[in-house]
Amino acid sequence: MLAKDYQVISLSALVEARTKGESLPDNAVVITFDDGYASNYELAFPVLKEFGLHATIFVTTGFLDREEMFWFQRIDLALGRAKKELLDWKINGKKLRLYLGTYTLRQQSLTLLLPELKELPDADLLGEVARLEAALGVDEPGFDDLPAAMRPMTWEMACEMSFSGHVDIGGHTHTHPILSRCDTMAMRAEIATCRDRIHAETGELPTLFAYPNGSSDDFTRETLMLVREAGFKAACTTITGRVPDNVPMLQLPRYGSPESVWDAKATVSGAFETLKDWRQRYQKARAML
Numbered sequence: 001m002l003a004k005d006y007q008v009i010s011l012s013a014l015v016e017a018r019t020k021g022e023s024l025p026d027n028a029v030v031i032t033f034d035d036g037y038a039s040n041y042e043l044a045f046p047v048l049k050e051f052g053l054h055a056t057i058f059v060t061t062g063f064l065d066r067e068e069m070f071w072f073q074r075i076d077l078a079l080g081r082a083k084k085e086l087l088d089w090k091i092n093g094k095k096l097r098l099y100l101g102t103y104t105l106r107q108q109s110l111t112l113l114l115p116e117l118k119e120l121p122d123a124d125l126l127g128e129v130a131r132l133e134a135a136l137g138v139d140e141p142g143f144d145d146l147p148a149a150m151r152p153m154t155w156e157m158a159c160e161m162s163f164s165g166h167v168d169i170g171g172h173t174h175t176h177p178i179l180s181r182c183d184t185m186a187m188r189a190e191i192a193t194c195r196d197r198i199h200a201e202t203g204e205l206p207t208l209f210a211y212p213n214g215s216s217d218d219f220t221r222e223t224l225m226l227v228r229e230a231g232f233k234a235a236c237t238t239i240t241g242r243v244p245d246n247v248p249m250l251q252l253p254r255y256g257s258p259e260s261v262w263d264a265k266a267t268v269s270g271a272f273e274t275l276k277d278w279r280q281r282y283q284k285a286r287a288m289l
């Protein structure tokens, strides 16, 4: 659908055009992937090559180094392997009752737990994850415990994709902390280590970045400054929206992954935006009555 009806351009082409004040075709689309999963290589890369499309993949370098899996993967695995059906858990002054008996209940428990964990200062997060694993009676998992689709890509995969010309490798920090929950030193180290690991492995200095979690609460003015200082020219958020002419290059909006071709079509065609406009105009009109 994208290859047929749209003009897929690279994120760097978008940045270059915006920097020079050049216009882009109305149907231009940029494709990005976050985190650095092996499935980007196994599933997406063959499609990109087949249709001659370009994508940017933002990798978490410590994940590719297999130093540490994502903390949210550990939570997911821990709930799945728990030896009990129920756990009462105190966090952020709240009492959560986590039901674990079925897949659906575990998903609901995960939905309760993740936002609370995201509130914690980054320095406390892994300790809390370990305490939760202990309370659930499970060991810290290894990379082989991850389902195939959730495993990290290897650096060989990243290099092959980068050399192919179909993929740019961008930065997504070293260990995927929410940057607004880090102190300045940790934030600077996360951004610089990520840049240096990508440079060392691929030979390319990355110029594109994506903030972990990516909402407007997940980075600060200081984050923007440190990202720029590290040599990144543009950075993606997960704030939903199209890319207007005047958008700051370090706060690019994006749409989340569509779940069907119909969904993807509604997103890229602007149908979602039109609907949002109508709704806003309707609400404004109602408010004036």
Ligand SMILES: [Zn+2]
Pocket: 034, 035, 172, 176, 211, 212, 213
């Ligand atoms: Zn991420």
